[in-house]
Amino acid sequence: MKENHQQLTGLTGLRGFFAIWVLGLHLITGLLIDHVPVDLIIPRWMIHFFDNGFWGVDGFFILSGFILSYSYSAKLNQTFNFKNITHYIWNRLARFFPVHVIILLIYVLIQTSGIHLIQQECIPTAPSPLNCQASVAEIAAGTSSCPNQTVIQTTPCERFSKKNFLKHLFLISSWSWNADLTWNFPAWSISSEWFVYLLFPFIILAVSHIHSPKIAFLIAILSLAMMTFILKYRGYAPLGLDPEIGLVRVTGEFISGCFFYRFYRGQNFKKNFWFPVGLVCMTLLLFSGQTFIRYFFSLLLALLILSVAENNNPISRFFSKPKMTWLGRISYSLYMSQLLTLELLGVIFSGTETNKTQLGLTEVAIMLVFMTFSTLSVAAVFYYFIEEPCRLFMKKLLQNT
Numbered sequence: 001m002k003e004n005h006q007q008l009t010g011l012t013g014l015r016g017f018f019a020i021w022v023l024g025l026h027l028i029t030g031l032l033i034d035h036v037p038v039d040l041i042i043p044r045w046m047i048h049f050f051d052n053g054f055w056g057v058d059g060f061f062i063l064s065g066f067i068l069s070y071s072y073s074a075k076l077n078q079t080f081n082f083k084n085i086t087h088y089i090w091n092r093l094a095r096f097f098p099v100h101v102i103i104l105l106i107y108v109l110i111q112t113s114g115i116h117l118i119q120q121e122c123i124p125t126a127p128s129p130l131n132c133q134a135s136v137a138e139i140a141a142g143t144s145s146c147p148n149q150t151v152i153q154t155t156p157c158e159r160f161s162k163k164n165f166l167k168h169l170f171l172i173s174s175w176s177w178n179a180d181l182t183w184n185f186p187a188w189s190i191s192s193e194w195f196v197y198l199l200f201p202f203i204i205l206a207v208s209h210i211h212s213p214k215i216a217f218l219i220a221i222l223s224l225a226m227m228t229f230i231l232k233y234r235g236y237a238p239l240g241l242d243p244e245i246g247l248v249r250v251t252g253e254f255i256s257g258c259f260f261y262r263f264y265r266g267q268n269f270k271k272n273f274w275f276p277v278g279l280v281c282m283t284l285l286l287f288s289g290q291t292f293i294r295y296f297f298s299l300l301l302a303l304l305i306l307s308v309a310e311n312n313n314p315i316s317r318f319f320s321k322p323k324m325t326w327l328g329r330i331s332y333s334l335y336m337s338q339l340l341t342l343e344l345l346g347v348i349f350s351g352t353e354t355n356k357t358q359l360g361l362t363e364v365a366i367m368l369v370f371m372t373f374s375t376l377s378v379a380a381v382f383y384y385f386i387e388e389p390c391r392l393f394m395k396k397l398l399q400n401t
Helices: 010-035 043-049 057-077 082-112 136-141 164-169 187-208 213-233 243-265 271-287 292-309 314-319 322-328 331-350 361-401
Strands: none
Touching: 010 043, 010 057, 010 292, 010 314, 010 322, 010 331, 010 361, 043 271, 057 082, 057 187, 057 243, 057 292, 057 331, 082 164, 082 187, 082 331, 082 361, 164 187, 187 243, 187 331, 213 243, 243 292, 271 292, 271 314, 292 314, 314 322, 322 331, 331 361
């Protein structure tokens, strides 16, 4: 197998795109719950696009398998020993654990200070029904509905219990079929990713025995197909916001990302082919909305990653632009802190007497810009003052030992 040492800058920007996609889902859902007429400024197709924002998490899962294979496959395959594996695990923890813990502690301070968040209960959620013109955000807000379909259900459990805190602290909050969204809701996905991070050294060892790029590509497709079949069999496809299926989603998509990277490294990766493929994938992700195409979103995301990984095409160059790569660098802090920021903004504005259903276009636009700017600003603070310094500190600790 040939090694590819080129910098995959575009994939950093793509990670930022996935984080913004998830942010759009949380932002629009929150505004609709607060009865803000977002349709004054956001067209219907874009509401449906952000309504599918949970797929940004699936993009993270596939991208994680791809990037970790890029970063660690050669080293782990050459020297598969306890030292290299523990160094890899420590570097993974350094990458995501400090921000996770700090946000958990901020939620502890919020609860002990008596601040009452709007959502105090656990909320497992079900898939968005197919062929329904209402979005998940609209159904959550009660502004629209689908016949005989319940999309979001509240269960009688305590969001901020000590038991749930310990599950988050030890990164096992989504390690069950019946997991609930608790504490910092987005953290369910890093619990799921931690599961495959632990398996990764053995996954990459298996991938190294696949010498044909075509076979690697077929195995990656099969991994996504098996995941979709299991979820469909259990009634969850085309997915949704539900952490109950987190381990199924992350395992199928992470493994596919590892095998797609093996294909990418192979001689059969025809670079001039991937720009039109990426263009088609972006178009379908943007405009397919509430259609059966959502069953293929995981595959579209994987093909988009392959397109962006080919550095010399317009899509890759777009995601390699400085603003996109900056979003990519802060994407983890943005993903983890966005709910906290939006919830605190909700507390601040909950006491206003304004009838939000009567807001005009200008007021809605100002609100969207302000909330987006606030969320990005908080994410930047987390990145520059917590995520990156802690990562470097933990890396230095490893070097010193």
